[in-house]
Amino acid sequence: MLQCKKIQEVLKADYLDKELGAKEEQLVKEHLKQCSGCRVFEKELQAQRMFFQGVKRQQVPEHIWSNIRDAIVTQRLKQEAGLIPGILQRLRNLLSVRKPAVVLATSLFSIIIILALFTNAAIQNQIFLNKKVAAENIAGYSLADQNGYVLYDLGTGIEEYFL
Amino acid sequence: MNDIVLDVLERASRGHMDAFEEIYKASSSFVYNVALRITRNSANAEDVVQDVFMKIYRNLNNFKFRSKFKTWVYRITVNTAINHYRKSSKEEKGRVDYDNIIETLPDRHLATEGISQTDNEARLNALLDMLSPEHKACLILREIEGLSYQEIAEALTIPVNTVRSRLKRARQALVVEAERK
Numbered sequence: 001m002l003q004c005k006k007i008q009e010v011l012k013a014d015y016l017d018k019e020l021g022a023k024e025e026q027l028v029k030e031h032l033k034q035c036s037g038c039r040v041f042e043k044e045l046q047a048q049r050m051f052f053q054g055v056k057r058q059q060v061p062e063h064i065w066s067n068i069r070d071a072i073v074t075q076r077l078k079q080e081a082g083l084i085p086g087i088l089q090r091l092r093n094l095l096s097v098r099k100p101a102v103v104l105a106t107s108l109f110s111i112i113i114i115l116a117l118f119t120n121a122a123i124q125n126q127i128f129l130n131k132k133v134a135a136e137n138i139a140g141y142s143l144a145d146q147n148g149y150v151l152y153d154l155g156t157g158i159e160e161y162f163l
Numbered sequence: 164m165n166d167i168v169l170d171v172l173e174r175a176s177r178g179h180m181d182a183f184e185e186i187y188k189a190s191s192s193f194v195y196n197v198a199l200r201i202t203r204n205s206a207n208a209e210d211v212v213q214d215v216f217m218k219i220y221r222n223l224n225n226f227k228f229r230s231k232f233k234t235w236v237y238r239i240t241v242n243t244a245i246n247h248y249r250k251s252s253k254e255e256k257g258r259v260d261y262d263n264i265i266e267t268l269p270d271r272h273l274a275t276e277g278i279s280q281t282d283n284e285a286r287l288n289a290l291l292d293m294l295s296p297e298h299k300a301c302l303i304l305r306e307i308e309g310l311s312y313q314e315i316a317e318a319l320t321i322p323v324n325t326v327r328s329r330l331k332r333a334r335q336a337l338v339v340e341a342e343r344k
Contacts, residue, residue, distance in 0.1 A: 012331040017305065019312060044338050052306035055287050060195040064209055065187055068216045069180070075217075076178075 004038055007031050011042050016049065164193040164308075166233045176223040187216060190233070193308060194240045200303045201244035201296065203288045207251055211244045218243070230317060237304070237318035245296040293340060294333050301329040 007028060014020045015028050032039050167186055174182035191212060198211035218239050226235060291299050297319075304310045304318065316323045 009331065012334045013327045016334070017312070017330070041338070044341060045334060048334065048337055048341070049306060051283070052287070052302075055283050055307070057192065057196055057307075058199055058205075060191045060212070061205075061209060064191070064195075064212050065184070068187065068213055068220075069184075071213065071217060072180070072183070072220055 003031065004035060007035070007038050008041055011038065011045060015042075016045050164190050164233050164236070166231055169228075172223070172226070172232060175220075176226070183220060186219070190236050191216075194236065197240050197300075197303055197308065198244045198247075200287070200291060200307060201241070201299060202248045202251065203292065204251075207247055208244075211240070211247050214243050214247070215239050234314065234317045237310070237314070238320065241300045241304070241318060245300060248296055290337055290340065293336055298329050298333040298336075301326055302333040305330060 010020065010024075010028055015025065020028065032042060167189055171182045171185050175186055194215050195208055195212050198215075199205060199208040202208050202211060215236070219236065226232070291302070294302065300319065301315060304315045305312075310318070312323050312326045315326045319326070
């Protein structure tokens, strides 16, 4: 009985599909000669196989190819017509889509640019003030003659400017 | 289904319609018959054929020849047909399939052979309907299309032993059903 169970497992796949080795196939055939139950089971499987293989293959309806050809032609035309608008649309999508990563990157970039501008303005302002102070200091030490020529005393004033 | 010559595939991937038509002629019978058995309905099978060939057309450039072209077609066909079957089963659940009833009714103008063929179709559909789409696909590829275990395994991307066990279960279910009747 246990052997019949094993044989029937083999019958359902490898034996029926001729995937068994010659030796194993011979063993199954010998069992079938002796066991009527397994013989009946094998016949049922073979009958089913015959039934499946006997069902007529259906002809492919002819209009399917023309539908496919039309769909391909339409797709090609769309691709050709939509090449430039497609690129523009992609660019537009890229600009309009608010993805978190894009938003974060844009915000960080803006902050950096604003900070850089402020820092630059502050530095420029400081330089301007320093120059003004230095000019005043220099002017304090300058000696104007009667003809409008200014002769600078490059003593302590200019040294302080550079310090 | 025979494998397609490399030159034809390359020309088709460059957009030559005559080469693509050659691919269609070589593989459409396989695609249609597998789709028909899985979806059980000629209108659905026609949709599947169109979907399959549009997928092939769009992806031919990306086909890297790591597997045989026909294995790729088997895979696309089975996956598309199963997806279509699942989608239409959901839609048709609880609704009488008039299309199928009409298709399986014998035509009064048919000859005796025609009537028996229609009966066979109805019986085949009824038998296949008892199986899950995955078991059905295995059985169709083996019994009707004559693929080897290895080819089925590659087409369905499953191990050969899974092919074996699915075939066993499907055949067991069919034998039990036959005994019940």
